[in-house]
Amino acid sequence: MPITIKRPVERKKLSETVEEELELMIRQGEIAEGDALPSERDLMAAFGVGRPSIRDALSALARKGLVKISSGERTRVTRPSPEAIISELSGMSKDFLSQPNGLQYFDQLRSFFESSLVRHAAEFATPEQIQELERAVELNGKAINNENQFKKTDIYFHRVIASIPGNPIFLAIHQALVDWVIDARPAKTNIQELNARSHQDHLEILACIKNHDVEGADKKLTQHIQYVFDKYYAEK
Numbered sequence: 001m002p003i004t005i006k007r008p009v010e011r012k013k014l015s016e017t018v019e020e021e022l023e024l025m026i027r028q029g030e031i032a033e034g035d036a037l038p039s040e041r042d043l044m045a046a047f048g049v050g051r052p053s054i055r056d057a058l059s060a061l062a063r064k065g066l067v068k069i070s071s072g073e074r075t076r077v078t079r080p081s082p083e084a085i086i087s088e089l090s091g092m093s094k095d096f097l098s099q100p101n102g103l104q105y106f107d108q109l110r111s112f113f114e115s116s117l118v119r120h121a122a123e124f125a126t127p128e129q130i131q132e133l134e135r136a137v138e139l140n141g142k143a144i145n146n147e148n149q150f151k152k153t154d155i156y157f158h159r160v161i162a163s164i165p166g167n168p169i170f171l172a173i174h175q176a177l178v179d180w181v182i183d184a185r186p187a188k189t190n191i192q193e194l195n196a197r198s199h200q201d202h203l204e205i206l207a208c209i210k211n212h213d214v215e216g217a218d219k220k221l222t223q224h225i226q227y228v229f230d231k232y233y234a235e236k
Helices: 014-027 040-047 051-063 082-097 102-124 127-142 147-163 168-183 191-210 214-234
Strands: none
Touching: 014 040, 014 051, 040 051, 102 147, 102 168, 102 191, 102 214, 127 147, 127 191, 147 168, 147 191, 191 214
């Protein structure tokens, strides 16, 4: 029976073919972690393609965390890190943030995610981790009148909470969420008022964690994230 072709077969770019072949070799162990890949000239000869295709393929593999490209050195195979995996989502996420309700959806995601983190912190944080949180809140309070510094200390406080479970994937996801959401925040004229309220929220979240008040920490964090969202995005 004859087949009716409704659209032409999509042809892959040469760089995509090279990328797929090298990725398969890496994932199957034919090229081990730490091994250097052949030179660009040798790869060009092996695949029968030009230098631009090889470089595009290597750049794509680097974005996936499968290779490390260093100037003046041979490209080497690496193990994908949580940061590299999350970074692959960055472009799509920022596009989504610009869509209607995009910020609201991301803040809701952040609220769900950080709720679990703060509950874990309230139950399991060690004295050393609580001391680091205290230091983060102290730095946060000193930066209320400095917008850029306050933003850094704000991120640091939440990052310490995300670090308490000891899971690097949590840290990578948290960093990505915070970066995407904070980068999209509009400028505000009453920033010192917002900073002072956020710092007070951080103090109260810290108190709940120190008292091992799981429900209180969760409730306070949820209120904090909702307050920030309302002040930055809901109010015109």
